[in-house]
Amino acid sequence: MSTTSPQRAAFAPNWPMRIALLALAAYTVWASSRLGLSGDRLAHGLGEGARLLGRMVPPNFERWQLLLEGMLESLQIAVLASAIGIAISLPLGVLAARNLSPVWISAPVRGIIAICRSLHYVIVAILFVKAIGFGALAGTAALVVASVGFIAKLFAEAIEEISMKQVEAIRATGASVMKVLAYAVLPQVASRFIGFCLYQLDSNLRNSTLVGIVGAGGIGGTLFAAFKRFDYDFVAAILLAIIALIFLAEIISGRVRAALR
Template identity: 90%
Template sequence: MSATTSQTRRLAFAPNWAMRAALLVLAAYTIWASSRLGLTWDRVAHGMGEGGRLLARMVPPNFERWQLLLEGMLESLQIAVLASAIGILISLPLGVLAARNLSPIWVAGPVRAVIAVCRSLHYVIVAILFVKAIGFGALAGTAALVVASVGFIAKLFAEAIEEISMKQVEAIRATGANVMKVLAYAVVPQVSSRFIGFCLYQLDSNLRNSTLVGIVGAGGIGGTLFAAFKRFDYDFVAAILLAIIALIFLAEIISGRVRAALR
C-alpha cells in the first residue's frame, strides 16, 4: 500500500522536463537578445536619470495655449467618431459575408482575406501611406483609422455571427423570409449586445489612435504634440498629455454607462 501511494505521489508531481527545457531556452535567448540589442543596466540607469529631468521640465503644465490645445483635441475627437462610424458601417456587411455559417466558402474566403489585409498593417503605417497619397490633414487620419476599424470590427462581427444558434435562422428561413429578414429577426437579436460592445471598444481605441496618427501628419492633437516636442516645449507637452488622458477617461466613463444601460 505504501509503495502504491509513493508511486502515485511521484506520478502526481512528476517534473515536466519539456516545459523546463523550453523555459531554459527562452531565458538563454532573452539574455542573448539583450546583449545583441545593447540593453545594459548602465543604459537603463542613465535613461532613468534623463527621464527624471524630462519630467521635471514638464512641471507645471502650461495651459496658456488652450485654444490650440482645444482645436487639436476637437479634431482628434472628430477623426475618431467619423472613422468609427464609417468603419462600423463597412464592417457590418463584411462581417456577415465573412461568417462561414451564413456565406459559402467562395464568398467567406475572399472577404476574410480582405479583412486580414486591413488588420495586417499597423494603423500608423497606413496613415503614412494615406498622407503620401492624399496629403497631410484629417482626411488621411480618418482613412487610416477606417481601415484599422474594418480589420478589427469585421473580424469580431464574423466570429460572433459564427457562434449563433442556427435553429433560429432555419426557423425564419422556413417561413420563406428573404435574406434581410433572416438577418433582422434571426441573426441580429442574438449578437446585438456583443456588436454594441465591439463598437464602443473600437470608439475608445480610435480615440487613442487618433492622437497618434497626427504625429505622422494625419491630423489631430498628435501633430500639436509632435511640434511641442520638437520645440522642447515640455510644459505644453504635459498639458497636451493631461488633456489626452482626461479625454480617454471621459470616453471610458461614457462607454461604461452605455454598456450598463444596454444590459
Template identity: 80%
Template sequence: MRLRTPFAPDWPMRIGLLLLALYALWASTQLGLSGERLLTGLGEGGRFLARMWPPNFTRWELLLEGMLESIQIALISTALGILLSLPLGLMAARNLAPWWLAAPTRAVIAVCRSLHYVIVAILFVKALGFGALAGVAALTVASMGFVAKLFAEAIEEISMKQVEAVRATGAPPASVLVYGVLPQVASRFVGFCIYQLDSNLRNSTLVGIVGAGGIGGTLFAAFKRFDYDFVAAILLSIIALIFAAELLSGRIRAALR
C-alpha cells in the same frame, strides 16, 4: 505494475523555459541592454519630467482645436468603419456565407489588420496629403479589420435553430438576417463598436504625429520646439479625454444590459 509518480516533472516544458531564458539573456547582449544605461535613462527622464512642470495651458485655443479635430477623426472613422464592417462580417461568417465568399472576405479583413494603423496613416498621408482625411482613412481601415473580424466570429457562434425557424416561414434572406441573426449578436456588436470608438479616440492622437491631423500634430510640433510645459498640457488633456470616454462608454454598456 509500475506506479506513476504523482506530480511528475514536465521536463520538455522545463527545458523549453530554460532555452527561452538563455535566448532572452543572449538577445539582451545583442541589443545593448544594460543596467548602467537604464540608470542613466532614469536620471535623464527625471530631468525631462522636471522641465514639463508646471503644465502651460495659456495656448488653450490651439489645444482645443487639436482635441476637437482628434474627436472628429475618431467619430467619423468609427462610423465609417462600423458601416463597412457590417457587410464584411456577414460575408465572412462561414455558417451563413458560402466558402467562395467567406474566404476572400476574410482575406480582406486580414489585410486590414496586417499593418499597424500608424503605418497605414503614413501610406494615406503620402497618397492623400497631410490633414484629417488621411487620419480618417487610416482609422477606418483599422476599424474595419477589428470590428468585422469580431462580428464574423460572433455570428459563427449563434444558434442556427432560430435562423432555420425564420427560414422555414419562407422569409427572404434580408428578413432572416434581421430576425434570425442580428437579434443574437446585437448586444455584442454594440460592445465592439463602443470599444472601437474608445480605441479610435486614443489612436487619433497618435496618427497626428505622422501628419494625419488631430492633436498628435500639435504634440509633435511642441516636442520639436522643446516646449515641454505645453507638451505636459497636451498629455494631460489627452488623458482627461480618454478618462471621459471610458466613463461614457461604461455608462452606455450599463444602460444596454
C-alpha cells in the same frame, strides 16, 4: 503471485517545460546583449527621464485654444472613422461568417479583412498621407481601415457562434435574406455588436492622437510640434488633456454598456 505497478511520483518533474524555460532564459540573455541592453543604459535613461519630467512641471495651458482645436479634430477623426468603419464592417462581417455565406464568398471577404489587419494603423496613416496629403482625411481613412480589420473580424466570429435554429425557422417562412438577418441573426448578436463598437470608438480616440504625429491630423501633430520645440510644459498639458479625454470616453462607454444590460 501478485504484480505491483510502479508508483508514480505525486509531482513528477516536467522536463520538457524546464528545458523550454531554460532555453527562453538563455535566449533572453543573448538577445539583451545583442540589443545593447544594460543596467548602465537603464540607469542613464531613468536619470534623463527624471529631468524631462522636471521640465514638464507645471503644465502650461496658456495656449488652450490650440490645444482645444487639436482635441476637437482628434475627436472628430475618431467618431467619423468609427462610424464609417462600423458601417462597412457590418456587411463584411455577415459575408465573412461561414455559417451564413458559402466559402467562395466568405474566403475572399476574410482575405480583405486580414489585409486590413495586417498593417499597423500608423503605417497605413503614412501611406494615406503620401497619397492624399497631410490632414484629417488621411487620419480618418487610416482609422477606417483599422476599424474594418478589427470590427469585421469580431462581427464574423460573433455571427458564427449564433444558434442556427432561429435562422432555419425564419428561412422556413420564406423570408428574404434581409428579414433573416433582421429577425434571426441581429437579435442574437446585437449586445455584442454594441460592445465591439464602443470598444473600437475608445480605441480610435487613442489612435487618433497617434496618427497626427505622422501628419494625419489631430492633437498628435500639435504634440509632435511641441516636442520638436522642446516645449515640454505644453507637452504636459497636451498629455493631460488626452488622458482626460480617454477617461471621459471610458466613463461614457461604461454607462452605455450598463444601460444596455
